[in-house]
Amino acid sequence: MTATRVKRSARGSASPRQRKLAHIESKRGVRDWKQAGEWLRARGIEDIECITPDLAGVPRGKMMPTSKFTSNTSLSLPSSVFKQTISGDYPAETGEFRYDPLDGDLKLVPDLSTLTSVPWESDPTAQVICDIVDKNGKPVAYAPRSVLRHVLDLYAERGWRAVVAPEIEFYLVAKHEDPDYPLKPPRGRSGRTIVGGQSYTIAGVNEFDELVDDIYDFSEKQGLEIDTLIHEDGPAQLEINLRHGDPIELADQVFMFKRTIREAALKHGVYATFMAKPMQEEPGSAMHIHQSVVDAKTGANIFSNDDGSPSEAFFHFIGGMQHFVPKALVMMAPYVNSYRRMAPEMACPVNNAWGYDNRTTAFRVPTSDAAARRVENRLPSSDANPYLALAASLACGWIGMVNHVVPGSPADRAVNEGSVDLPRGLLDAVAQLEGEPYFSKVYSQEFVDTYAGIKRGEFETFMRVISPWEREFLLLNV
Known part of the structure; x- marks a missing residue:
């Protein structure tokens, strides 16, 4: 998260108002959902892209109105999406490579420290990188962020x-x-x-x-x-x-x-x-x-x-x-x-x-x-x-x-x-x-x-x- 410099009070610490402004002025990342809502409102953000890298590094995810994002809406994608080739094909099961036979959902968990704007969009838009977890909240082992973590x-x-x-x-x-x-x-x-x-x-x-x-x-x-x-x-x-x-x-x-x-x-x-x-x-x-x-x-x-x-x-x-x-x-x-x-x-x-x-x-x-x-x-x-x-x-x-x-x-x-x-x-x-x-x-x-x-x-x-x-x-x- 990018630190934002704020002016100090006479006692050497930031005032409550200054601390509040710090996360709103941050260009990248907030601490929690309350700060996320304030950050989005301050910028008039209308839509937010919830993205995650697949195994090729291609951004996958969903776009939604800001109001839905801050209401703690559950985000999910089919598990098969993360087993595609770079050409969008679904390879045959070979060796130990298998699909979930039910093609169940994997959940997107926004990492709010990555929240930032999408400056090339004409309408006010934000983006956030998400982690991938299963239905029990356990990190998906083959998701790229999970592998590195x-x-x-x-x-x-x-x-x-x-x-x-x-x-x-x-x-x-x-x-x-x-x-x-x-x-x-x-x-x-x-x-x-x-x-x-x-x-x-x-x-x-x-x-x-x-x-x-x-x-x-x-x-x-x-x-x-x-x-x-x-x-x-x-x-x-x-x-x-x-x-x-x-x-x-x-x-x-x-x-x-x-x-x-x-x-x-x-x-x-x-x-x-x-x-x-x-x-x-x-x-x-x-x-x-x-x-x-x-x-x-x-x-x-x-x-x-x-x-x-x-x-x-x-x-x-x-x-x-x-x-x-x-x-x-x-x-x-x-x-x-x-x-x-x-x-x-x-x-x-x-x-x-x-x-x-x-x-x-x-x-x-x-x-x-x-x-x-x-x-x-x-x-x-x-x-x-x-x-x-x-x-x-x-x-x-x-x-x-x-x-x-x-x-x-x-x-x-x-x-x-x-x-x-x-x-x-x-x-x-x-x-x-x-x-x-x-x-x-x-x-x-x-x-x-x-x-x-x-x-x-x-x-x-x-x-x-x-x-x-x-x-x-x-x-x-x-």
């Missing part, structure tokens, strides 16, 4: 608290109606089609000044905090870095940023895409995750000893990442397209190596002081569900710390050439997720079974599509 509970049991900072890359592309044709970069304010090779240039960002202004404006009105925005190497490829913080809050922000960026792009007649590899010869888009772990009581970074040297926990965290992240890769690279990004000699690592300030490794340790010592996971792609990508990455580090997994030696050279030391496709990645016994503990068996079933269903849907490559090289040659 379960991993964070494992940290809390050890007296630890995870801190993360995601970086999200995305492309702006010209509007595109026919999926049989490749995507193309849009025209910028210069009137010219954007080309690549503009990494970190201000001119590259300035080509889309008005769109970027809307991204900042929409974000500010929702209480979302952008740390930096840069132009990446691909044509019209941008990256947004978020300030470090609590994993649930940061996953919520990524979830809402994706909506925000898409809406801002549509306003300017272009698309924003978070596909991992939208254009064949261009770099893919990543969601790099910076991670550290602090003592829950003192706030001290447990990756550093008192003398500033790296701790055993730091090395064990990296060891866990090296050993287990390849097995959890499908949570960070969830689609067939995700594995097109993972190609040798491209910007994406294709290994499980680690190194100091080495961007060719999967796990990079940026240069920092002892208090900011962290590990950057460079494998997740921007198409990943942020809740699941964070849960996967943090769980692997947790397993390493708990089991004292020793990492390999740090790479002191470029290691992004030659073979790919990771699952090379979706089905291989799914099999590795299912084959690791630890994952039933850190994610829940129900999640593993559900997620694997959905991913297999998506792969079968993909296999029904004949690609241009097949028509070009097989049509007359075989």
Whole structure:
């Protein structure tokens, strides 16, 4: 929840009136239902979107009048909604993947700390992220927020608290109606089609000044905090870095940023895409995750000893990442397209190596002081569900710390050439997720079974599509 500064009284504390105004002026989040009602009335909010991420990270939910929302109306969705593929299909039951035979309801429980406006709507509208529970009020184990929260509970049991900072890359592309044709970069304010090779240039960002202004404006009105925005190497490829913080809050922000960026792009007649590899010869888009772990009581970074040297926990965290992240890769690279990004000699690592300030490794340790010592996971792609990508990455580090997994030696050279030391496709990645016994503990068996079933269903849907490559090289040659 975004804190709101208020003026202090002469005695050094806020007056009752000032305390009342604080939550009304808050751009993001309130404490309880009473405050929610006051916040909505103060803004003249007519409708509210109650949304939750499905396993793909797609917002699902219901819109309702504000009066219904504040009257404690029960919100529910069919359980089958959360077992759809990205194409909207319902995969066949295979292995341990099963549907509720009655397709009973799952309930939406609003998290009022996420209440905020929807600044791109013409009518006064609010939105709130919801948790998913069953009819008895128990969290649904395979719901993305539940998966991440379960991993964070494992940290809390050890007296630890995870801190993360995601970086999200995305492309702006010209509007595109026919999926049989490749995507193309849009025209910028210069009137010219954007080309690549503009990494970190201000001119590259300035080509889309008005769109970027809307991204900042929409974000500010929702209480979302952008740390930096840069132009990446691909044509019209941008990256947004978020300030470090609590994993649930940061996953919520990524979830809402994706909506925000898409809406801002549509306003300017272009698309924003978070596909991992939208254009064949261009770099893919990543969601790099910076991670550290602090003592829950003192706030001290447990990756550093008192003398500033790296701790055993730091090395064990990296060891866990090296050993287990390849097995959890499908949570960070969830689609067939995700594995097109993972190609040798491209910007994406294709290994499980680690190194100091080495961007060719999967796990990079940026240069920092002892208090900011962290590990950057460079494998997740921007198409990943942020809740699941964070849960996967943090769980692997947790397993390493708990089991004292020793990492390999740090790479002191470029290691992004030659073979790919990771699952090379979706089905291989799914099999590795299912084959690791630890994952039933850190994610829940129900999640593993559900997620694997959905991913297999998506792969079968993909296999029904004949690609241009097949028509070009097989049509007359075989």
